[in-house]
Each structure stands twice: as C-alpha cells, then as structure tokens.
Amino acid sequence: MRADARRNRDKIVEAAAEIVAERGVHVPMELIARRAGVGVGTLYRRFPDREALITAIGDHYVRAMAEVVDVTARQSADAWSAIGRFVAWAAAPGRVALASALAVLPQEATTGGAEFAEARREWVERLDRLVRRAQAEGDMRTDAGVEELIHLLAVFTCHPNGLPEPVAADPGRYLRLMLDGMKAPSADPIG
Amino acid sequence: MRADARRNRDKIVEAAAEIVAERGVHVPMELIARRAGVGVGTLYRRFPDREALITAIGDHYVRAMAEVVDVTARQSADAWSAIGRFVAWAAAPGRVALASALAVLPQEATTGGAEFAEARREWVERLDRLVRRAQAEGDMRTDAGVEELIHLLAVFTCHPNGLPEPVAADPGRYLRLMLDGMKAPSADPIG
DNA sequence: CCATAAGTGGACGAAAAGCTTCCGCTTGCG
DNA sequence: CGCAAGCGGAAGCTTTTCGTCCACTTATGG
Numbered sequence: 502m503r504a505d506a507r508r509n510r511d512k513i514v515e516a517a518a519e520i521v522a523e524r525g526v527h528v529p530m531e532l533i534a535r536r537a538g539v540g541v542g543t544l545y546r547r548f549p550d551r552e553a554l555i556t557a558i559g560d561h562y563v564r565a566m567a568e569v570v571d572v573t574a575r576q577s578a579d580a581w582s583a584i585g586r587f588v589a590w591a592a593a594p595g596r597v598a599l600a601s602a603l604a605v606l607p608q609e610a611t612t613g614g615a616e617f618a619e620a621r622r623e624w625v626e627r628l629d630r631l632v633r634r635a636q637a638e639g640d641m642r643t644d645a646g647v648e649e650l651i652h653l654l655a656v657f658t659c660h661p662n663g664l665p666e667p668v669a670a671d672p673g674r675y676l677r678l679m680l681d682g683m684k685a686p687s688a689d690p691i692g
Numbered sequence: 693m694r695a696d697a698r699r700n701r702d703k704i705v706e707a708a709a710e711i712v713a714e715r716g717v718h719v720p721m722e723l724i725a726r727r728a729g730v731g732v733g734t735l736y737r738r739f740p741d742r743e744a745l746i747t748a749i750g751d752h753y754v755r756a757m758a759e760v761v762d763v764t765a766r767q768s769a770d771a772w773s774a775i776g777r778f779v780a781w782a783a784a785p786g787r788v789a790l791a792s793a794l795a796v797l798p799q800e801a802t803t804g805g806a807e808f809a810e811a812r813r814e815w816v817e818r819l820d821r822l823v824r825r826a827q828a829e830g831d832m833r834t835d836a837g838v839e840e841l842i843h844l845l846a847v848f849t850c851h852p853n854g855l856p857e858p859v860a861a862d863p864g865r866y867l868r869l870m871l872d873g874m875k876a877p878s879a880d881p882i883g
Numbered sequence: 884c885c886a887t888a889a890g891t892g893g894a895c896g897a898a899a900a901g902c903t904t905c906c907g908c909t910t911g912c913g
Numbered sequence: 914c915g916c917a918a919g920c921g922g923a924a925g926c927t928t929t930t931c932g933t934c935c936a937c938t939t940a941t942g943g
Contacts, residue, residue, distance in 0.1 A: 503911060503918060529901060531922095540921030545903065645869060648858070653866060655856040656847060665846040667839070675844060677882045678836060682873030691868045694889060694940060720930060722893095731892030736932060 510547050512537045518558045526555060560617045566591065567624035570631065580631050581640035581684070584650070587628070588680060591654055592673045625651070642687040653679050701738050704728045709749045717746060751808045757782065758815035761822065771822050772831035772875070775841070778819070779871060782845055783864045816842070833878040844870050 502510075516537035520528050530551060534544045548554040569590050570583075577583035628647050635641035657672045657679075668675050707728035711719050721742060725735045739745040760781050761774075768774035819838050826832035848855070848863045848870075859866050 505911065506919060509919085530903090531901080534921090541903080542905085542921055543919075546919075551902090649866075649869065652856050652858050653869065656859055656866070665843050667843050668847055674882055675840075675847070677880075678840065678844070678873040679870055680873070681878055681880070681882075682869040682871070687872055689868075689872070691865055691872075696940065697890060700890085721932085722930080725892090732932080733892055733934085734890075737890080741932085 506547075509537070509539055509543055513539065513544055513547060513554070514557050514561055517554055518561060521555070521558060530554075556617060560620060563617070563621045563624050567620070567627055570624065570627045574627075574631055579638055579640065580634035581638065583631055584628075584635055584641070585680060587631075588650075588654065588676055589673060592657060592676045636685075639685055642683055642685045642690075644687065644690045644692070645683055650683065697738075700728070700730055700734055704730065704735055704738060704745070705748050705752055708745055709752060712746070712749060721745075747805070747808060751811060754808070754812045754815050758811070758818055761815065761818045765818075765822055770829055770831065771825035772829065774822055775826055775832070776871060778822075779841075779845065779867055780864060783848060783867045827876075830876055833874055833876045833881075835878065835881045835883070836874050841874065 513533065517533045520533055520536055524532075530544060531541050533554070534541045537544070544554075548557065566587075570587055573583045573586040573590070574580070577586060625647060628650070632641065632647045632650060636643050654676070657668070657676055704724065708724045711724055711727055715723075721735060722732050724745070725732045728735070735745075739748065757778075761778055764774045764777040764781070765771070768777060816838065819841070823832065823838045823841060827834050845867070848859070848867055855863075
C-alpha cells in the first residue's frame, strides 16, 4: 500500500467518524468523501461498501474506549468515579459515533470480522470489571450491570440528530442523571 | 362531512399513530394508508401532506396524556408515585408516537395551529404541577424539572426503531432507571 | 327508490436521493 | 525515468416516495 493511499485511508475513517457522529449511520457516502477531501472513487476502493466503513469506525472507537477505561481506572480513587469519568468522556461532544461500537456493531460483529469482535469483547470486559468493583464497593446498584450501562450510553450516542434538541445539546447532563439512577442504594429494584 | 368519511379519518389517525410508533415519522404514506385499510388517495384528501397528519397524531396524544396525568394524580397517594405511573403509561409498548407531541411538535406547534399549541401547554402545565408537588414533598430532586422529565421521556419515545434493540424491547426498565436518577436525594447536583 | 354530490382506491408519471462503476489523468517509488 | 498504484468525479442505474388524477362506488335527502 502506497504511503499516500494509507494517508487517505486514515483521513476517510476520521472524516466518516465525524460525520456519522453528526448525522447518523446513513449519511451519503459522498459527504464522507468530500469531508475527507477525496473522491468517492477513492472511498470505494478502500471500503467496498458502507458496512465495511462503519465497521472500521467501530474498530477505531472500540479500541479508544478500551484504552480510556484503563486510564480512568488508574486515575480514579474508586471504581464508581472511574465509571463516571468514562461516561463523561464518552458523552463529550463529537465523540458520539460510538453508536457503531455500541449498538450497531454487536450484530455486525460477525460481519466485522473476528478481529473487531475481539476488540469489542476486550472493551466490554474491562468495563465490566469496573462495574463489578463498583458494586462490590457498594457504590453501584446490583440490579443493573455492564449491559445496562452500555445500552443507556448507546441511547445517548446513537441518534445525534434525532435526539430531542436539548438532549443533543448537552448529553452529559442527562447522562449524569442516568448515572444517578444507577448509583446505590437504589430506590426500588428494577427487576 | 359524510359519516363514512369521518370513520375513515379516524381509522387513518389511529393507523398512523401505530405505524409512526413502530417505524418513525418518516414511514411512507402508503403504509399508513394500507394499515388504515384505505387508499392513498383518501389519505391525501384528508391530510394535504405528511405534516398535517403528524400534527393530527400529536394532537391526539397530547390530549390523551393530559388526561392520564390527571387520572394518575387522583389515584396516587403522592405526587412522586403519580409521576412514576404516568411514565409507565407513556412507556408502554405501542404508545410511543409521543414523539410528535414531545419532541417534533414543539417546533411545529406554530404550524400545528393554536389549538394544538394550547393542548400541549395544558399538558405540560399539569405535569409541572405534579413535579413541583413531588419536589415540595421531598421526593424529587430540585435540580431537574418538568423539562428534563419530558426530554428524557422523549429520548425513549422518539426513535423506536433506532433505539438499541434491548432498550426498544423494554423501554420501561430503562425509564425506571432514569426515574431513580431523578429521585431525591440526588447523589450530586447536576448543575 | 333515485339522483347526485361526496367519497374512494390505486395506477401512474415525476423527481429526488443514493449507490457504484468506470475511465482518463496523476503521482509515488523502485 | 517508467509504470503500477492511486485518484477524482461524472454518469448511469436503482430504489423510494410523493402526490395527482380519474373512473367507479355509495351515503343521503327528498
């Protein structure tokens, strides 16, 4: 692979991540290409179809998240506050394309290839360790687990342009509300 | 207006509400017509365009909600549990087209006509009374109000087919988690 | 029971929006 | 310097939905 081709590939993934974050998984390929500063032809040579591209974004993000989970875990006094920081990071404006990794891709994991599936598993596992620790330390309710956390996160990161405007404007605020709901002791078990 | 025409109009609104709940605001008009058991022609005579139809649905629901707020308020011992019941009602499967009333329509309220705007205002006001009472009774955190409640509700009712699958399957569960987050005393003020 | 105006369904033509391919030109690299 | 790899983007194709139109049906009042 030629050096310039490599550069372009990276530009494409980056641009795609941005746009998908802004406008959802269905943005026209041409917009992505334009943002990346390349022609559609180039895009299609690298990624045979939209799915391949989306998977690439997912891969990109899922690795970043695994990394962040680790870093926050090391930097925080307790597991619960590490979770809080991770969520804050994930909800930061423009970091929203997580959709791919969180919600879209589990189904596509098979399609996305074993390598991606593995990366995602690794991420979930790390986050799960944090969750269990927070629960053991009595900071997190035990009737909700890592799955709930991820789904809820996905709700806020999935539909950036479909979200009610005030939520889209400050997802972090709502995410904090949601985190409060997961904190122990819970009002009522959710069953 | 002939009696049969009136019947058809109602069938259309009902069908539209169902389908919009299932597939979002952008469902093809033809699907709506088919579900209602009429031809597209009939649909278009009654509602000049999609927006008119959506507004009609919003109107439909916003009135229903205002009613339910009242009923639950009367039936519940305290304001907080009334809120809980209202939310549970709103999150019931198939009741999801609230989207229109909650998120889409505020912007379209002007379009939808003064009558609709008024109905919506009435609903919000009733819910707000409940919220303030719950706060006064010390059951609900005071750094979140009726707006937050509505926005959060909208998150779960807006994108039925875009929602992560597990959330779509049981929105109530996640809504309960969210309600816990709004219960007093809060872990940390959300600012 | 009939006349008629209101109502009806669904085929149809137009248009928009995207996807992908293709090909003549450019450029990194050995 | 030569050429394989890479590039851009116009063009063709498909799919999707819209909204109109009109020949046929049916309530309804007299």
